[in-house]
Amino acid sequence: MKVIIADDEMLVRTTLSTMLHDLHIDLDIVGEASNGEELIELTQLHQPQLAFVDIRMPKINGLEAIRTAREQSPQTRWVILSGSSDFKYAHDAIRLGVKNYLLKPVDHPSLSSCVAEIIEDYNQDLLKLNDEFEFLTSSYVWGNRTAEDLREVQSFQLSGILICMDSSLSESTKMQLINKWLKEIHNYMRRTLTHKEIRYAKITLRNGDYAIITAWSPSYSASMTNIRSELASFIKLKMSEYQSDYISITAVQSETWHTLEDLIQQISTLQLLSPLRAILPHSKLWSMNDFIFYENNDKPLLEISQTADRIVTFYQSNDYLSYKKEVGMLERQLTSLQTHKHKAIHNLYEHFNHTIKRVFNPDDTVNVWINKLLELGEKLLPASANKDQANQDLINHVIRHIEQHYMDDIGIHQLATQFHITPNYLSTLFSKRSGVTFSKYITQVRMNKAEELLIGSPHMKILDVAQQLGYYSSSHFIKIFSEYHGCSPLQFRDKFQEKRG
Numbered sequence: 075m076k077v078i079i080a081d082d083e084m085l086v087r088t089t090l091s092t093m094l095h096d097l098h099i100d101l102d103i104v105g106e107a108s109n110g111e112e113l114i115e116l117t118q119l120h121q122p123q124l125a126f127v128d129i130r131m132p133k134i135n136g137l138e139a140i141r142t143a144r145e146q147s148p149q150t151r152w153v154i155l156s157g158s159s160d161f162k163y164a165h166d167a168i169r170l171g172v173k174n175y176l177l178k179p180v181d182h183p184s185l186s187s188c189v190a191e192i193i194e195d196y197n198q199d200l201l202k203l204n205d206e207f208e209f210l211t212s213s214y215v216w217g218n219r220t221a222e223d224l225r226e227v228q229s230f231q232l233s234g235i236l237i238c239m240d241s242s243l244s245e246s247t248k249m250q251l252i253n254k255w256l257k258e259i260h261n262y263m264r265r266t267l268t269h270k271e272i273r274y275a276k277i278t279l280r281n282g283d284y285a286i287i288t289a290w291s292p293s294y295s296a297s298m299t300n301i302r303s304e305l306a307s308f309i310k311l312k313m314s315e316y317q318s319d320y321i322s323i324t325a326v327q328s329e330t331w332h333t334l335e336d337l338i339q340q341i342s343t344l345q346l347l348s349p350l351r352a353i354l355p356h357s358k359l360w361s362m363n364d365f366i367f368y369e370n371n372d373k374p375l376l377e378i379s380q381t382a383d384r385i386v387t388f389y390q391s392n393d394y395l396s397y398k399k400e401v402g403m404l405e406r407q408l409t410s411l412q413t414h415k416h417k418a419i420h421n422l423y424e425h426f427n428h429t430i431k432r433v434f435n436p437d438d439t440v441n442v443w444i445n446k447l448l449e450l451g452e453k454l455l456p457a458s459a460n461k462d463q464a465n466q467d468l469i470n471h472v473i474r475h476i477e478q479h480y481m482d483d484i485g486i487h488q489l490a491t492q493f494h495i496t497p498n499y500l501s502t503l504f505s506k507r508s509g510v511t512f513s514k515y516i517t518q519v520r521m522n523k524a525e526e527l528l529i530g531s532p533h534m535k536i537l538d539v540a541q542q543l544g545y546y547s548s549s550h551f552i553k554i555f556s557e558y559h560g561c562s563p564l565q566f567r568d569k570f571q572e573k574r575g
Contacts, residue, residue: 075100075193075268078116080107080136081128081155086178090126090155093185099193100268110134117143117150123270124192126176128155140172149199149270151192155180200267208275211287213483213546214334215277217513220550221334227273230289232337233302234328235309235359236344237284238351240386240429241321245495248321252284252496255316255323259286262308266301269294278487280513282497283348285341289334310359317357322428324351325359349383350376352425353418375418378407382422385447386429391502392461394454401451405444468493469507472500473515480519481544486512520544521558524551528567536563 077094079087087106094101101124105116109132117125125143129136140152152172173195174188207227213219221228239255241248256276263274263286271291279285288305290298306327313323326344331337340362347365353375354360368376381404388397408419423434423443431450434443472489490497504512520543527539540551555563 075124075196076102076104076120076122078105078107078113078120078122078125079103080110080113080116080125080131080139082108082131083128084108086128086155090180090185093180093182094189096182097186097189099189101189108132110136110139113139114143114146118146121147122150123196124151124153124189126153126155128178130157151196153188153192197267200270201264203270204264204267204273204275207273207289208277209483211275211334212277212485215279215338216483216485217517217554218483218544219546223546224334227289228333230273230291231295231298231330231332232287232289232334233330234288234337234341235286235306236326236328236341236348237286238324238326238348239284239321239496240324240351240356240425242427242429242431243320245499248496249491249494251316251321253491255312256284258312259309263305266304269297272298272301278485278497279341279345280486280501280511281345282486282490282499282501283345284497287337306359313357313359319432320428322356322425324348324354324356326365327359327361329362347376349379352379352382353421355421356424356428374407374411378404378411378419378422381407382425386426387502389430389451389454390499391506392454392465393506394451397451397454398448401444401447404447405440408440408444465503466507468495468500469504472504472512473508476516476519480516480523481542483544484516517554517558521555524555524563525566528563529570532567532571539563 079090081087081090087108091103091106094103104120104122107113107116111133113125113127113131113136114134116122125140127136127140131139134142136154144150144152153174153176154172155176155178157178173192176184176188207224210219210224214221214224237256239248239252241251243251260276263276267274271294273287273289275287275289277285277287286305286309288298288302290301309325313325316323326348328337328340328344331340344362344365347369350365350368351360354364381400385397385400385404388394388400411419419440420436423436423438426434426443426447430447433446433450438446471493475489476484486497486500490500493500501512504515508515510518524539524543527534527542531539536552537548540546540548543551545551545554552562555566559566561569
């Protein structure tokens with residue numbers, strides 16, 4: 075936390091500075107002012123989080139200086155240093171948003187209590203700002219807002235980490251582990267949230283994967299190098315801690331971007347390439363360049379990883395026919411694979427051990443473990459009918475929830491948690507059973523409701539229609555509606571009126 079001390083007496087400034095250092099709190103005294111003009115200049119230059127200001131200073135008194143300086147640094151917390159005769163200024167100080175009074179000479183208990191209160195207040199404001207960023211970012215990813223709704227961070231730089239969890243455990247157990255793992259990451263990010271120029275967001279993507287987004291002001295780039303490195307180290311530590319015979323977590327770091335739209339686009343690209351984790355060492359943090367290398371230079375391994383990803387998806391969703399077809403595809407791909415690339419296949423064995431069942435031995439021949447895959451597939455058939463009905467009932471519940479709450483910020487993570495399954499699994503089931511993705515179905519429901527409102531309430535403003543559907547701006551609603559219907563809401567309404575006429 076950056077601190078400025080303003081007092082016309084050098085002894086007061088020196089004493090207060092020493093006392094602040096003795097508190098052993100992470101405070102950085104970035105400037106000392108001997109008059110009001112210097113305070114204003116230092117505030118504009120450093121944008122401090124905390125300033126101690128003497129009321130009686132030459133040139134410009136403390137209250138007048140605060141009145142001017144707070145316009146340049148609205149986030150600064152102001153603490154008045156005053157003598158007993160200065161209490162008549164209390165009303166004006168409160169009106170200026172002064173957080174506290176310290177009576178001179180300042181004593182250690184009063185200063186410690188004051189600083190602790192300021193820090194707590196500051197941290198709460200940081201968390202509120204960050205919670206808002208996380209909510210708006212998630213809402214943007216799910217199509218309910220536009221990038222313009224995040225105007226406060228439009229000048230920020232951003233990077234993301236895609237998180238993929240693979241496991242053969244039950245859906246409810248996987249969901250518990252995912253939530254526990256993400257909570258640890260979330261708590262770490264909140265603990266390290268020390269400046270208003272930093273934002274974190276933990277979001278669920280449309281297919282049920284997770285992403286951790288970091289945003290920061292360009293002026294804070296130097297500090298972010300260490301902060302991002304420490305976050306990456308913590309994520310790697312937690313991946314290692316959670317790795318077991320039945321679970322593996324993979325993370326992929328994006329590049330740095332200047333717009334949220336570009337970042338989300340790259341995360342979508344990483345999702346398309348994420349099957350590569352099947353043939354790479356597990357529980358690692360990879361870079362975008364690592365994945366791009368395989369995409370550009372090793373198509374056979376990329377195709378094998380994509381086939382493996384489909385095999386796991388079809389196995390876990392009990393789709394025997396599709397599963398069997400992909401196992402046959404995998405056998406043909408492996409047969410034609412060059413010998414020197416077989417090391418990557420050892421990672422594939424382990425991937426299947428994590429995601430299907432722990433029965434694969436790296437020392438077995440390809441024919442042996444292809445047969446094991448087929449044998450495991452045969453066991454899907456007896457339970458198929460009952461599981462199919464249970465899955466259909468689950469999707470029917472989800473559809474009813476969407477139809478009742480389409481106007482809310484519906485995300486797949488909340489529904490998956492409610493039904494004790496993973497977002498990935500719910501996303502796969504929903505697409506299979508309904509024929510469209512989860513997010514597209516929400517859009518369909520909203521567009522059908524839009525038709526009803528535009529026709530049934532011909533005088534309703536477009537903004538009101540948008541808000542009733544869960545969109546936060548009329549322009550965003552008009553864009554979605556036009557893409558869906560091929561005409562704007564007003565044109566749609568006019569066409570209907572013409573038909574009636």
